Amino acid sequence: MGAIGYGELRVENATTRFVEHEAVPADAKVVGHTWQYVNKGSGPDRRFKNNRQIPVCLYNEFNLSTMSGLDVRFLGSRHGGFDGLAAALKEAQPQA
Template sequence: MRKLTVLFYEPDQVTNELFESLCRALKQAAMARKLKSIASTARYADTKYSAGAGQGLKLGGAKLVLGHAPGVIANVPVPVLTSDKTTLAFYPDRVLAFQGDAVGAIEYVNLSAVSSAVQYIECESVPSDARVVDKTWHYVNKKGGPDRRFKNNPELPICAYSQLNLSTPDGLDVRFIGSKDGGFNALAHALSAVLAAHR
């Protein structure tokens, strides 16, 4: 119990409404059938061998829940976003960031939340909530069609996915990708509203 931190909040009406909106948006984003964190990216020098993609993503685990941060108990459940290396817990007054044994506090005014539409080449089964917008092949020719030199050259769907980038000027950079088109829009909007209220 000596390592357990207890937080108690009695927010005013405006703060409470913003926080409830943030919780609803998190639940909505968490409904994506495929949800991953982006561990790293890499540029492809030759797109012929990468299904035409100019950039590759290394994906990791992701979890979006209403609950409690590691070692912290509050009188209200809070939005918790977890990637492979970082856990972000969103409280009414600030964000707590956990990386390994380290924890830091982030003021909302220093947090940027951006939701964007991305096209993702799906090499696994297409999630039920994904929207297929185009197709490509594992090996492509200069015109974008299938490279006939390769016998095993499966057709791959290109899906409209959503990406959420959370960052700070101090170097925090946490990114998530989800299979539902626009699935992070409400969450980014809710975070922007909380940010505006803290200015």
């Protein structure tokens, strides 16, 4: 067990596209679709009869890391869901 100072934290908050193979969460934003089996031209591979479309969602990725080895990653289905936390942690860090 240990403690980490705010100044040691590296905070990253980004948007990422996520291919959702399960049910799409109610708060997720669908931004496109892909196929379960894709051909070289990015279209559906017609060799597979039951080739279903899969939604592509916009998710929020939140990362906390330190030079000493901490590396924690969170993925949230609500776009912008970690914005407040990221802003608060960055505000708590000492100014360089």
